[in-house]
Amino acid sequence: xxxxxxxxxxxxxxxxxxxxxxxxxxxxxxxxxxxxxxxxxxxxxxxxxxxxxxxxxxxxxxxxxxxxxxxxxxxxxxxxxxxxxxxxxxxxxxxxxxxxxxxxxxxxxxxxxxxxxxxxxxxxxxxxxxxxxxxxxxxxxxxxxxxxxxxxxxxxxxxxxxxxxxxxxxxxxxxxxxxxxxxxxxxxxxxxxxxxxxxxxxxxxxxxxxxxxxxxxxxxxxxxxxxxxxxxxx
Numbered sequence: 001x002x003x004x005x006x007x008x009x010x011x012x013x014x015x016x017x018x019x020x021x022x023x024x025x026x027x028x029x030x031x032x033x034x035x036x037x038x039x040x041x042x043x044x045x046x047x048x049x050x051x052x053x054x055x056x057x058x059x060x061x062x063x064x065x066x067x068x069x070x071x072x073x074x075x076x077x078x079x080x081x082x083x084x085x086x087x088x089x090x091x092x093x094x095x096x097x098x099x100x101x102x103x104x105x106x107x108x109x110x111x112x113x114x115x116x117x118x119x120x121x122x123x124x125x126x127x128x129x130x131x132x133x134x135x136x137x138x139x140x141x142x143x144x145x146x147x148x149x150x151x152x153x154x155x156x157x158x159x160x161x162x163x164x165x166x167x168x169x170x171x172x173x174x175x176x177x178x179x180x181x182x183x184x185x186x187x188x189x190x191x192x193x194x195x196x197x198x199x200x201x202x203x204x205x206x207x208x209x210x211x212x213x214x215x216x217x218x219x220x221x222x223x224x225x226x227x228x229x230x231x232x233x234x
Contacts, residue, residue: 043171046107047100054099057111058092065113069095072115081167102205105149105174112204120206122199123148125177129195131216135185136195140177148199149174152186153210155194160215164194169210174200190220 061069073094077086089097099111126141127150138152153169175184195213200206 047104050100050103050107051096053103054096054111057099057113058095061095061113066091068115098205100205101200101207102202104171105200105202105205116201116204116206120199120201120204120208122208123150125150125199127197127211127213129213129216131193131218133219134190135187136193136216136218137183137185138175138195138197139183141182142177143179143182144177144199147202149176149202151198151200151207152184153196153198154186154188155196156188157192157194157215160192160217162192164196164212164215166210169194169196188218190218192217 070091073089073091076089076094078089079086094115098116102109102111123145124142125144128139128141130137130139136154138150140150144150151174152172154172155164155169157164172186173184177184192215194215196210197213198210199208
């Protein structure tokens with residue numbers, strides 16, 4: 001834990017036991033320490049690469065381009081998840097959020113260096129989720145609009161009575177629901193899962209808020225007794 005002091009504590013940052021202190025726009029906040037899950041998995045390595053590429057792109061922007069992103073950031077309003085207060089993001093945060101999401105959809109694409117010209121209002125499609133042995137299936141009631149992708153997310157829970165946390169959903173895949181293809185499976189281990197989805201505009205990386213769905217249980221297929229070799233869901 002790091003403490004900078006004068007006549008009073010001005011900055012508190014770091015980890016002490018099971019508590020993490022971090023700075024926010026509204027002062028120091030305290031959150032529980034969570035051990036990262038699989039910090040070197042393939043998807044997380046790709047996200048780190050995307051962050052690096054986005055950061056280098058922002059560093060190369062001209063002053064005029066940075067001014068455009070600052071003006072764009074001032075049109076956005078977010079709520080701090082800890083304090084609940086509203087704030088405008090910094091220009092670099094507004095850029096990075098879109099750039100990383102853009103690269104998730106377009107890994108070989110060129111990051112847009114100017115802000116979106118218009119807000120993204122999402123897609124009229126409604127997505128639901130079901131579960132069977134070894135998978136969660138997302139179903140859409142209609143195709144996605146042109147240029148829109150549906151991001152499918154899951155959050156694994158310890159049990160049916162655990163509440164999903166807003167920041168704990170993990171992206172599983174991006175799909176474009178089309179006529180004759182209005183469902184998509186996500187293979188998972190047995191357990192309890194909170195599914196969710198959001199819409200993303202592929203050309204800019206703009207995304208809607210996450211839409212949570214009811215918790216689902218994924219069962220385990222086990223070998224039944226007898227000589228028939230049949231399998232059944234646990």
